[in-house]
Amino acid sequence: MTPLLSAAGIRKTYGAHIGCTDVSFDLFPGEVMGIVGESGSGKTTLLNCLAGHLAPDVGEVIFDTRADGPRDTVRMSEPERRMLARTDWAFVHQHAPDGLRMNVSAGGNVGERLMAVGARNYSDIRQQASDWLGRVEIAEDRIDDRPTTFSGGMQQRLQIARNLVTAPRLVFMDEPTGGLDVSVQARLLDLLRGLVRDMGLSAVIVTHDLAVVRLLADRLMVMKDGHVTETGLTDQVLDDPQAPYTQLLVSSVLQV
Amino acid sequence: MTDYNFAYLDEQTKRMIRRAILKGLAIPGYQVPFASREMPMPYGWGTGGVQVSAAALTPDDTLKVIDQGADDTTNAVSIRAFFQRTADIATTTRTADATVIQTRHRIPEEPLRDDQILVYQVPIPEPLRFLEPRETETRKMHSLEEYGLMHVKLYEDIARHGHIATAYAYPVRIEGRYVMDPSPIPKFDNPKMEMAAIQLFGAGREQRIYALPPYTKVVSLDFEDHPFDASKAPHRCGLCGSEHSYLDEVITDDAGGRMFVCSDTDYCEARRAAGYVGRDAA
């Protein structure tokens, strides 16, 4: 079976400082990969290299495109990469306003990707936007309100709807629950879990929160100082950590 | 006479502007950056249009200048005088007699010919500016044809007002490629943009020139279920009785009295000279 995303030898340095190095993995359709690490581990650099926001110094990121089969997205032209980012990929930012248009209504935010790929019927667009707001548990009567009037959790859910409306096959998430209240986090995680399962999404989720990966990720990569120190099934890495750093990380988590 | 070079600008500047114009004509609707000069009028008063006209004019041309359709407003009068003084060319108020027409915010009612040039004064050339403030992003969007955001703007209009509320500067798609701001002409004028004349657009403050060769395809953006409507006030001209021209609303007294008159003064005059009479004609 062809991997949906295949990272090979990704390396990104900033002068003498290693952002991330020697990262390789295959992600198959329907799999969720978590990348955990503390600040400075390189997980965000890696995510940005995978998602096309940064060009790695070395390595390939091969995505199985719908039209042309496996293509190295690092070497793709910018228009192609941007098109991919609007259709088959999604990126959920930690800070929701980074992934939203704050001066556009909720309906406009969700409809934008549809309009970007040629949707030209207002009622259809509005209906789809409305459906999606329902799926992310935002009251439909908020469809004409701007995200500036939404709470943090609602903004994050709107960002998710905006990203998923074109049914992308791969979702990148950067600390999707970061900065949210605990109860809000729980709701969001549950929503994400359901959507990932219902839509058969593959995802790469970067987080420092082990509870998030326990809940959402099938597989886990642990990073420290730019290197992958351990990788495997999430439950195996968390329950039977092999590497010293992983053991430290797991034992440091406070039990409630 | 004076010590001015023909049409005020030096020859090198005019060459630079003409190059920009040629590039604009070669890529209809694409905003060509140009080195806008300091002109003897402030930004916001038509410096872009003036520079384009200055580069396009030859000593044999006849110039008409209109401002919101009228030849007799302060701005139209000033600019016409400017060119009379610096280029010593013939001027006219009659659309049919002009070879170069500089306009602020209107297209003349009378259809233009293939030996005429229409020069528009443009305040903000970038149609995406209000939704995407970054120039770096809008340039990318144009080059990559990423125009979803333009429809978002129209979507927002319909969501807020029930219909596309944009009444002027209504965005258009040129030859199926570039999205362009036609300058703040009323949407009523959009269909006229498919014409026999050359259309040149100059934005002095923003330093951009764009152009449409004759018979270019110009399509106003819309939705399938909210199609573009080139509407105007549902009245006739009070002076000449015209039903088909764009109208200005004129307040006549303090009691709410008003009348509607053709915005295109030359058009109205010509109709009246031909014997048409409106309801409010004195």
Add this chain to the structure above:
Amino acid sequence: MIEIENVSKSFTLHNQGGAMIEVMRNATLTVEPGECVALVGPSGAGKSTLMRMIYGNYLAASGAIRVGGLDVVQAAPREVLALRRDTLGYVSQFLRVVPRVPTLDVVAEPLLAVGRDAETARNRAKELLGRLNIPDALWGLSPTTFSGGEQQRVNIARGFAYDYPALLLDEPTASLDHTNRAVVLSLVKEAKARGAALVGIFHDTPARAEVCDREVDLSAFVSRDAA
């Protein structure tokens, strides 16, 4: 169905001076379809550890663990994930609770994962919850606030919702009263009857005797050198 061959396991505690604890060495056993094998031995003999290794939750240091032909020790992550979805079930001692998901959906999930439609999945979930005496008033609630015994019964219902060809049971009758204990034991027997291979840990000796066909004492695989 399940073949364990020369499996060894030790834990190295890097953050506690590198202390190494060898739990088992060269464990070997097989489980055929239709039989239930009990893992026995004193505390620390590695019963739960072995069960978790079969499931892929713990890494075996060496050896092979074949479930339905797939060697879990060598398999790629997605193969193990597919195995857990289609072939191998695991009823652990604790229900990992996800807030907000109703009990009915918790139990139906394994069936949805293999592609059954929502209605069939829910009906089966209801059937099991009914047998395990979870009142239907609780079906729409998340198990977060249930008692230990109720959570365990939800866990069991979830484990038996889909007819796994192989099933691992870690103390399935713990915290259950007499009635529910009997229900669980019938579920085990039904699974055996349909040809599933089961591995169980039962401290409940009579339960073990009732459903298990044989016992494997894991202290046989503990290293002689271990203290």
